[in-house]
Amino acid sequence: MITLEKIQERIAEAIKESGMTQTAIARELKISQQSVSHYVKGDKLPALDTLANLCRLLDVDANYILCQDGALF
Numbered sequence: 001m002i003t004l005e006k007i008q009e010r011i012a013e014a015i016k017e018s019g020m021t022q023t024a025i026a027r028e029l030k031i032s033q034q035s036v037s038h039y040v041k042g043d044k045l046p047a048l049d050t051l052a053n054l055c056r057l058l059d060v061d062a063n064y065i066l067c068q069d070g071a072l073f
Contacts, residue, residue, distance in 0.1 A: 005042070007065060007067060012042055015036065015039060015058065018058045022037055031046075051065070
């Protein structure tokens, strides 16, 4: 089952594995560093457009983030 928690985990994992700082990600996406911090902590989900841009920036397939890759658990 796809859950918001699993999506949040995958977003946080992608950010951490990117090697980019939260500040650099925020600057590129034109959002606050606090927003990126919330994504890493799993406190909040990005808006759909921000998620799309984040996936592009981190070179991560949105299908993976959204648990559409067959590896749901």
